Amino acid sequence: xxxxxxxxxxxxxxxxxxxxxxxxxxxxxxxxxxxxxxxxxxxxxxxxxxxxxxxxxxxxxxxxxxxxxxxxxxxxxxxxxxxxxxxxxxxxxxxxxxxxxxxxxxxxxxxxxxxxxxxxxxxxxxxxxxxxxxxxxxxxxxxxxxxxxxxxxxxxxxxxxxxxxxxxxxxxxxxxxxxxxxxxxxxxxxxxxxxxxxxxxxxxxxxxxxxxxxxxxxxxxxxxxxxxxxxxxxxxxxxxxxxxxxxxxxxxxxxxxxxxxxxxxxxxxxxxxxxxxxxxxxxxxxxxxxxxxxxxxxxxxxxxxxxxxxxxxxxxxxxxxxxxxxxxxxxxxxxxxxxxxxxxxxxxxxxxxxxxxxxxxxxxxxxxxxxxxxxxxxxxxxxxxxxxxxxxxxxx
Numbered sequence: 461x462x463x464x465x466x467x468x469x470x471x472x473x474x475x476x477x478x479x480x481x482x483x484x485x486x487x488x489x490x491x492x493x494x495x496x497x498x499x500x501x502x503x504x505x506x507x508x509x510x511x512x513x514x515x516x517x518x519x520x521x522x523x524x525x526x527x528x529x530x531x532x533x534x535x536x537x538x539x540x541x542x543x544x545x546x547x548x549x550x551x552x553x554x555x556x557x558x559x560x561x562x563x564x565x566x567x568x569x570x571x572x573x574x575x576x577x578x579x580x581x582x583x584x585x586x587x588x589x590x591x592x593x594x595x596x597x598x599x600x601x602x603x604x605x606x607x608x609x610x611x612x613x614x615x616x617x618x619x620x621x622x623x624x625x626x627x628x629x630x631x632x633x634x635x636x637x638x639x640x641x642x643x644x645x646x647x648x649x650x651x652x653x654x655x656x657x658x659x660x661x662x663x664x665x666x667x668x669x670x671x672x673x674x675x676x677x678x679x680x681x682x683x684x685x686x687x688x689x690x691x692x693x694x695x696x697x698x699x700x701x702x703x704x705x706x707x708x709x710x711x712x713x714x715x716x717x718x719x720x721x722x723x724x725x726x727x728x729x730x731x732x733x734x735x736x737x738x739x740x741x742x743x744x745x746x747x748x749x750x751x752x753x754x755x756x757x758x759x760x761x762x763x764x765x766x767x768x769x770x771x772x773x774x775x776x777x778x779x780x781x782x783x784x785x786x787x788x789x790x791x792x793x794x795x796x797x798x799x800x801x802x803x804x805x806x807x808x809x810x811x812x813x814x815x816x817x818x819x820x821x822x823x824x825x826x827x828x829x830x831x832x833x834x835x836x837x838x839x840x841x842x843x844x845x846x847x848x849x850x851x852x853x854x855x856x
Contacts, residue, residue, distance in 0.1 A: 469596065483814050490812055496841035498829040499814040501640065501792065503708040505761045505832070511707055515752050522751070533734040533744050535562030535716070539754035543716055546757050551689045555718065561733055562745035564713040566676050566702035568737075571597050573698055573717065574632065575740060576732035577670055578603040583629040587617045589794065589823035591640050591674070606630070610823045615644045615785050615794070619653035626661045632670045633658065638677040638687060641821045641828035642794040643770075643787020645681060648688045655694035668696050668724040676702035676715070677790040679760045682767050685788045695722040698729075703753045705790070706760050714749040766791045769831040769838050776842045780849045791832040794818065798852040801827050807851070811844040 462470075483497045518527070534540065537557055544555035553559075563569030578584065580602030586594055588607040598605035608625050611618045617635075635654070637646045658669050673690045678701065681687055691697045702715035719730055737743060773793060774786055783796040797804040801817040801824055808815050808827075818826030831838065 469599075482809070486809065486812060486814065493836075493840070495812045495814065496833075496837055496844060497814040498831065498833065498841075499816055501705075501790075501830045501832060502710065503705060503761070503791075503832045504834055505708050505765055507708045508756070508759050508761060510759055511709070511752060511756050514755050515748065518748065518751050518755075527751075528747055531744060531747065533561075533737045534730075535560070535745055536747070536750050536754075539750040540716075542754040543718075543757055547718060550758075551691070553691070554721070558730065559719050559721065561717045561719075561730065561737075562750050563700075563715055563717055563733075563737065564742045564745050565704060565710075565715045566674055566700040567593065567597075568713065568742050568745075569700045569715055569717045569733075570634070570672060570674060571600055572733045572736040572740060572742070573670075573672055573700070573729075574598065574601045574603070575736040576729055577632050579631075581629065582631045583627065584632045584634055585622070585625060585630055586634040586636075587611075587622070589615070589641050589818060589821035589826070590634075591636055592820045592822075594634055597634075603631075604629075605634075607822050613783070613785055615639070615642045616646060616650045617654060619650070619657045622654060623657045623661070626657070626669070628665045630661070630665075630669055631667075632672055634672050634674060635690070636674040637690075638675075638681060638789025639792075640677065640790055641792045641816070641818070641826075642785060643790045643792045644785055645685050645687055645788040648686075648693075651688045651690055651693050655690070658694060658696075662696075670723070671697045673697055673699045675699060676705050679706040680763060680766065680791060681789040682763070682770060683788060687789065691718075691720045695720060696724055698723065703749075703757075707753065707756060708761050709749070709753070712746060712749045714745050714753055716745075765835075766832060768835060769833065772835075772838050773829070773831055777845055780846045781853070782845070782849065791830060793829040793831060794823075794826050795829060796826055798849070801825055804852075808844075808848055811848050813841060813844050813848065 486495045540557040540560040543560045547553050547555050578601045582603045583606045584598050585606050588610040595605040608622045662669050671694050678687050699718040704710035805815050805817045815827040
C-alpha cells in the first residue's frame with residue numbers, strides 16, 4: 461500500500477501523466493498524422509550532428525575506465541573548465557571549476573539547491589504561471605511554494621506585487637526565463653525591478669534571499685531578443701541550466717549549476733549541493749554526456765524551425781480570435797480560452813487537438829501549446845483551431 465503523501469502526488473500529477481497516455485491513445489485511434497499534439501515540450505528536432513560525432517569520438521578516444529567511473533560529485537574537472545570558460549567568454553564572468561556543478565538536468569540541480577537552502581516551513585517564491593513541477597520540488601524538501609499572481613496580459617512579473625508576497629520565511633525565488641508556459645522573455649527592466657526588491661527585502665529581514673534562475677531555454681529566442689544575464693543584476697543568483705532544449709537532449713538528463721563568487725555562504729552551498737546529489741540519489745550527472753556537452757556547449761539546434769511554427773501559429777490563431785502574448789522565446793504559446801481551460805482542453809480533443817490546461821501552471825483561463833512539432837502538424841491543426849473557436853462563439 462502506497463503512502464498517503466504519494467497518493468496525493470499521484471492525483472496532482474494526473475494531468476502530466478495524461479499528456480503521455482492521451483496522445484498515444486488518440487494517435488492509435490485516428491492515426492499519427494490526424495492528431496495535433498501540442499501537449500509535451502518534447503523537442504521534435506534531433507540533436508545537432510556535432511553532438512553525435514563528439515559522442516562517438518569521446519567513446520573511441522577515452523579510456524573506458526575513466527569514462528565510466530565515479531568522478532567528484534560536482535563533475536569532471538575538464539568539463540567544468542570548459543563550461544566556466546564559455547560563461548566567462550559570453551557573459552564576462554570570472555568563473556573556474558569551483559563555480560560549476562554538473563547536474564542531472566536543471567530539474568535535478570534545482571532540487572539539490574532547494575535541499576541545501578530550505579528548511580521545512582520556509583517559502584520559495586515564484587511567478588504564475590509557472591512550470592507545473594515547481595510545487596513538487598518545494599514539497600520534496602518540506603517547504604511551501606508561494607506564487608505571485610500572473611501579470612496579465614504581458615506576463616512580465618510585477619516587482620511591486622511580488623514585494624507583497626515576500627516574508628521572513630522567504631529564502632529563495634525561482635524564476636524561469638525564457639518562460640514556460642508563456643514563451644515570454646523577461647526584460648532587463650523587469651529583472652532589475654525584481655532584483656532591487658530582493659535586495660531591499662534582504663536588508664529588511666536580515667538574511668539572504670537566493671534567486672534561482674531556471675534557464676533551459678536561454679538559447680531559444682526570436683526577433684533578436686536578448687535574455688538578461690541575471691548575475692549581472694543580483695549577487696545571490698544561482699543559474700540552473702539544462703541542455704535538454706538547446707541541444708535537444710531531454711532524455712540525457714544533463715545540465716549544470718553556476719554560482720557566482722559573491723553568492724552568500726558560497727563554500728557551504730557548493731559543498732552542500734554536492735552532498736545533496738549523493739543523498740538524493742543523483743550521485744553525479746551522466747559521465748559521457750558531461751564530456752560531450754562541455755565540448756558542444758555553444759552549439760544549438762536550428763532555431764528557425766521553431767520560429768517558423770511560432771509565426772504561423774500566432775498569425776493564424778490571432779486571426780481566429782484567440783488572445784495570445786506573442787512568445788519571444790522557448791517553444792510555448794499561452795492561449796486565452798473563451799471558457800474554463802479544462803473544459804476547453806476536453807472539447808479540443810473532439811477536434812483531435814491536444815493542449816494543456818493553464819490551471820496546471822497556476823493560471824486558469826489559458827492553455828499551453830508546445831509548438832516544438834513538425835510544421836505539418838501546425839498546418840494540419842489550423843482548421844481544427846478555427847472550428848473550435850467557432851463552436852464556442854456559437855455556443856456562448
